[in-house]
Amino acid sequence: xxxxxxxxxxxxxxxxxxxxxxxxxxxxxxxxxxxxxxxxxxxxxxxxxxxxxxxxxxxxxxxxxxxxxxxxxxxxxxxxxxxxxxxxxxxxxxxxxxxxxxxxxxxxxxxxxxxxxxxxxxxxxxxxxxxxxxxxxxxxxxxxxxxxxxxxxxxxxxxxxxxxxxxxxxxxxxxxxxxxxxxxxxxxxxxxxxxxxxxxxxxxxxxxxxxxxxxxxxxx
Numbered sequence: 001x002x003x004x005x006x007x008x009x010x011x012x013x014x015x016x017x018x019x020x021x022x023x024x025x026x027x028x029x030x031x032x033x034x035x036x037x038x039x040x041x042x043x044x045x046x047x048x049x050x051x052x053x054x055x056x057x058x059x060x061x062x063x064x065x066x067x068x069x070x071x072x073x074x075x076x077x078x079x080x081x082x083x084x085x086x087x088x089x090x091x092x093x094x095x096x097x098x099x100x101x102x103x104x105x106x107x108x109x110x111x112x113x114x115x116x117x118x119x120x121x122x123x124x125x126x127x128x129x130x131x132x133x134x135x136x137x138x139x140x141x142x143x144x145x146x147x148x149x150x151x152x153x154x155x156x157x158x159x160x161x162x163x164x165x166x167x168x169x170x171x172x173x174x175x176x177x178x179x180x181x182x183x184x185x186x187x188x189x190x191x192x193x194x195x196x197x198x199x200x201x202x203x204x205x206x207x208x209x210x211x212x213x214x215x216x217x218x219x220x
Contacts, residue, residue: 003031005197006095006176010141011035012211013164013178019043019090023131025078025124026050030058030071032093035215037067043091044070050077050119078119082127090136092128096121121149128181129156137161138181147177159185167196 011032019040024033027047036045047062049055055075062071074081096119128138138158142150144165153160158181166176175197197208 003029006141007031008035008212008215009164009166009176009195009197009208010093010095010139010178011039011215014039014091014093014139015137015162015180017090017137019136021045021087021089022091022093023089024048025092025094025127026096026119027058027073028054028095030061030073032095033058033071033073034061034065034067036091036093037065037070038214040091042070044072046072046074046087046089048074048076048078048081050075078127079123082130085131087131088133088136089131090133092132092136092138094124094128094138094140096124096140096142121146122152125150125153125156125158129158132158132183134183136182139178140181141166141176141178144174144177147179150179153181157183159183160188161186162188165194167194169198169200170196171200 007028008031012035014036020042021044022036022040024030024036024045024047027033027049030047033045033047036043047058049058052075055073059073062068062073065071076084124140132138140150160179161182162180164178165174166178167173168175195207195211196205199205
């Protein structure tokens with residue numbers, strides 16, 4: 001799974017603050033971790049993935065970036081990482097496997113990256129609750145239907161702070177939701193509203209281009 005719209009939007013909508021450290025769950029080629037390193041100038045970032053080849057690719061990408069001193073790639077599952085580490089993170093980001101009730105393909109790697117065959121939402125929430133610092137943030141992107149199932153987060157004292165609703169076009173249903181959680185309960189902010197990726201002529205909207213321009217180049 002290479003660079004995709006979800007990863008870039010997730011990175012573009014991360015909270016503005018100064019985390020001392022951050023964790024990227026299911027880093028793949030490392031794109032979200034690299035974007036975080038660009039956004040947060042002093043933050044130490046750990047990127048984990050269960051797929052060995054993904055971690056090898058992420059490690060190469062990290063080594064070739066100017067942020068390499070602050071980036072660490074680890075080949076480990078979230079469940080094992082949670083058991084082994086004593087570190088608490090100010091920011092945890094996840095673009096997790098999300099097709100919970102759908103058919104698997106014949107491609108095992110694609111199934112691991114896109115289906116919850118190795119990481120359930122419950123496992124994700126339980127791990128985040130243990131790994132997140134008291135004033136930290138957890139940011140996750142999921143399809144609309146799967147985000148509804150993340151109500152279990154509040155049973156683990158992870159409270160919804162902010163949501164962004166993502167639409168492919170203005171005449172299409174909600175595609176994804178980016179949600180921000182914290183351990184401090186407060187009113188949820190949806191003031192930023194809907195984000196539409198493309199105009200009806202298939203060009204990118206100005207909103208999308210402005211959000212993602214720090215990471216992408218566009219033909220004008």
